[in-house]
Amino acid sequence: MIGVGKMKLYSNVLDRPLSKGKQEVSLSAFAFLFSEMVQYNQTQVDNIAELERRLEDAGYAVGARVLELLCHREKGNRRETRLLGILSFVHSTVWKVLFGKVADSLEKGTEHEDEYMISEKELLVNRFISIPKDMGTFNCGAFVAGIVRGVLDNAGFPAVVTAHFVPVEGQQRPRTTILIKFAEEVLRREARLG
Amino acid sequence: MASTACFMIVSKNDIPIYEAEVGAAPRKEEAAHQHQFILHAALDIVQDLAWTTSAMFLKGIDRFNDLVVSVYVTAGLHTRLMLLHDSRNDDGIKSFFQEVHELYIKTLLNPLYLPGSRITSSHFDTKVRALARKYL
Numbered sequence: 001m002i003g004v005g006k007m008k009l010y011s012n013v014l015d016r017p018l019s020k021g022k023q024e025v026s027l028s029a030f031a032f033l034f035s036e037m038v039q040y041n042q043t044q045v046d047n048i049a050e051l052e053r054r055l056e057d058a059g060y061a062v063g064a065r066v067l068e069l070l071c072h073r074e075k076g077n078r079r080e081t082r083l084l085g086i087l088s089f090v091h092s093t094v095w096k097v098l099f100g101k102v103a104d105s106l107e108k109g110t111e112h113e114d115e116y117m118i119s120e121k122e123l124l125v126n127r128f129i130s131i132p133k134d135m136g137t138f139n140c141g142a143f144v145a146g147i148v149r150g151v152l153d154n155a156g157f158p159a160v161v162t163a164h165f166v167p168v169e170g171q172q173r174p175r176t177t178i179l180i181k182f183a184e185e186v187l188r189r190e191a192r193l194g
Numbered sequence: 195m196a197s198t199a200c201f202m203i204v205s206k207n208d209i210p211i212y213e214a215e216v217g218a219a220p221r222k223e224e225a226a227h228q229h230q231f232i233l234h235a236a237l238d239i240v241q242d243l244a245w246t247t248s249a250m251f252l253k254g255i256d257r258f259n260d261l262v263v264s265v266y267v268t269a270g271l272h273t274r275l276m277l278l279h280d281s282r283n284d285d286g287i288k289s290f291f292q293e294v295h296e297l298y299i300k301t302l303l304n305p306l307y308l309p310g311s312r313i314t315s316s317h318f319d320t321k322v323r324a325l326a327r328k329y330l
Contacts, residue, residue, distance in 0.1 A: 012317050013304070018296050064270060064309050068299050071269030078248050079269050085248075154270035154309075156245075193245060 018072070031128045038129070038140060048138045056146035056161075063150020066094060079155075083182070083190050086155050090148055091118055098147070099124045114182040118148070119166070123176045139163045141176050148178055158183040198261070199279040199330055200229035201322070203298065205310045206272035208237055212313040216326035232256075233276045236263045240274055250295075251288050266291035268298065270309070283330065290329035297321055 041054045071079060074093055080086040087106060095103040109115030123141045131138055141163030149161040159182045165174040203212040215226060236256040243252055244267050256263040264287055266275040275291055275298070301313055 014297055014300050014315070014317055014321055016300070018300060061305070061309075065303055068269050068302055072295070072299055079250055079267065079271070081245055081248050154272065156271035189245065 027124075034125055034140075034143070035128065048135060052138065052142040055140065055142040056149065059143045059146020059148075060150040060153070063147040063152075064154045066098070066147065067151045067154050070094060070097060082193070083157065083186065086152065086157055087116060087180075090151055094147075094151060109179075112181070114184075114187055116180045116182075118178040118180070120176050120178075121171075122173065123163075126176065137165070139165055139176065141178065145178055148180065152180070152182075157186050159186070198225070198229075199277060199326065200226070200233065201278075201294075201326065202230070202233050202276045203294075203313070204233075204237065204274045204276060207310075208234065209310070211311065212318070212322075214319065214322055214326070216323060216330060229261075229278050232258045232261065233263060233278055236265070236276065237274070240265050240267065240276075244271060251291060253284055253287070264291075266295065268295060272310075273298070279330065286329040290325055293325050293329070294322055 037058065038051075038055070041051055045051045045054065070089075070093055074097075080089050091106045092102045095101065103118045103120055105117075105119045107117045107119070109117060123144055125143055126140050129140050131140075145161040145163040149159060152159045152161070159180050161181075162179050164177050164179060166177045167174040199216045201214050201216050202210050205211045210230075213230070215229075239255050240252065243255060250268065251264075251266050253264045254262050255265055261278055261280050264277045264279065266277075266288075267273075268275070275294055277287060277291070279287070297318060298313075301307060301315070301318060302309060
């Protein structure tokens with residue numbers, strides 16, 4: 001039949017249904033886009049800290065939208081009010097939707113009460129990127145750190161999120177760790193909520 | 195059907211990013227200011243209540259004369275959909291909130307939309323008013 005399989009074209013985006021959408025996006029397309037983004041930002045800044053900050057800001061915008069969308073799609077409109085709840089939300093749901101699998105591990109920091117770490121053997125965004133020696137500790141995972149920060153910040157858990165390389169013996173490439181340090185008010189509120 | 199209703203979307207720092215008078219009765223000018231004032235005063239209560247429950251719809255959290263404030267808190271905690279009304283149609287209000295929430299998510303997905311800025315699309319406005327007529 002003519003017309004079957006043809007998508008209805010909506011004149012305005014607000015009319016379009018907010019459905020599951022396409023589950024998969026081409027990895028190479030994303031890798032190209034991401035590498036262009038990094039290169040563009042490299043021409044605009046003078047130092048590495050600024051470059052990391054820009055990538056983080058780009059990720060923050062993504063995180064804000066991902067939080068709303070996923071809470072609507074996956075969790076049937078139930079919000080997260082507890083710390084562990086939001087952390088496991090990031091660790092499984094967000095990671096699954098963005099990278100196709102849950103994160104490798106979620107750990108609580110031993111030195112400080114307010115630190116948590118999400119570890120990943122190889123971040124998807126870093127797969128096709130190699131860091132030259134003179135850039136030192138720069139990590140393009142700052143983009144992912146920005147996404148996590150966007151999710152946490154908008155859910156009401158302000159935090160400082162950074163990405164680090166952690167060398168592991170027996171493995172050629174270092175493991176990537178996203179370090180999450182929550183603000184004072186989050187811990188106070190958690191204690192109050194019991 | 196409800197006679198008076200004032201709908202507002204409040205974002206971070208308690209700045210309204212969208213407002214609409216969606217009642218069916220004729221409006222008095224000074225009532226509009228009063229509605230905004232009432233909704234603003236209810237924000238404190240919302241903030242406390244939001245942390246005690248994981249649901250999104252908080253109904254009837256505050257009263258003023260015969261008007262009731264109902265609030266729907268989205269996942270991005272700073273965005274609250276607030277409705278000031280005098281009807282008792284809880285289910286209708288909940289469905290209204292859910293539909294407007296979907297519209298809000300679609301607006302938010304626009305990468306050029308800065309979260310927390312005013313929603314100026316006339317299409318959004320038309321749709322919200324149509325939904326209000328349908329559910330309220």
